[in-house]
Amino acid sequence: NAGVTQTPKFRVLKTGQSMTLLCAQDMNHEYMYWYRQDPGMGLRLIHYSVGEGTTAKGEVPDGYNVSRLKKQNFLLGLESAAPSQTSVYFCASSSSLRYNEQFFGPGTRLTVL
Amino acid sequence: GQQVMQIPQYQHVQEGEDFTTYCNSSTTLSNIQWYKQRPGGHPVFLIQLVKSGEVKKQKRLTFQFGEAKKNSSLHITATQTTDVGTYFCAGRPDSSYKLIFGSGTRLLVRP
Numbered sequence: 001n002a003g004v005t006q007t008p009k010f011r012v013l014k015t016g017q018s019m020t021l022l023c024a025q026d027m028n029h030e031y032m033y034w035y036r037q038d039p040g041m042g043l044r045l046i047h048y049s050v051g052e053g054t055t056a057k058g059e060v061p062d063g064y065n066v067s068r069l070k071k072q073n074f075l076l077g078l079e080s081a082a083p084s085q086t087s088v089y090f091c092a093s094s095s096s097l098r099y100n101e102q103f104f105g106p107g108t109r110l111t112v113l
Numbered sequence: 114g115q116q117v118m119q120i121p122q123y124q125h126v127q128e129g130e131d132f133t134t135y136c137n138s139s140t141t142l143s144n145i146q147w148y149k150q151r152p153g154g155h156p157v158f159l160i161q162l163v164k165s166g167e168v169k170k171q172k173r174l175t176f177q178f179g180e181a182k183k184n185s186s187l188h189i190t191a192t193q194t195t196d197v198g199t200y201f202c203a204g205r206p207d208s209s210y211k212l213i214f215g216s217g218t219r220l221l222v223r224p
Contacts, residue, residue, distance in 0.1 A: 035214075042214040043201070101161065102156075107155050
């Protein structure tokens with residue numbers, strides 16, 4: 001039981017390049033989330049999903065796209081990376097939208113030059 | 114927009130001293146959660162508070178939810194070096210199902 005896994009762990013991009021971050025969970029959770037964490041700013045919600053095939057915008061969605069083709073996977077895409085997207089990205093999942101804890105993956109540290 | 118403010122930003126204590134971090138929300142919360150993130154790690158769930166005035170304890174950690182359900186605190190008694198990390202509160206406003214994270218309090222403990 002791996003919980004929530006994320007790939008890659010680290011990545012360096014040049015401005016304008018694209019990439020996809022993969023999140024996978026083996027807990028059969030309906031709800032999945034992508035956050036970014038910047039120094040002194042806590043975690044901010046980028047996008048989330050309430051089930052397979054559905055996605056919704058969070059607090060800071062601009063510059064990102066997501067897809068949830070399979071229940072266990074949630075992909076975060078950067079179409080044209082910008083230095084402002086340098087951050088640590090965390091994926092999380094939960095079994096309930098309102099009351100249950102969120103389980104976080106180990107994070108992806110992304111640097112955009 | 115809806116915000117959850119957390120103070121202090123940093124706290125450096127001597128091992129054995131107590132530590133408290135506070136969260137305040139601009140709106141009423143349906144529940145509040147607390148997470149701990151070790152240096153280089155990911156947030157790990159500690160506890161959830163749902164009822165007005167609720168107090169929960171986990172060994173040396175005491176969590177409180179305010180009567181108005183707009184504030185919360187985490188108190189650690191007699192800190193240990195294993196308590197080092199950043200503590201986040203995360204509130205869920207009544208009008209939303211999204212968790213709003215505070216900016217975190219980073220705790221450093223001198224042995």
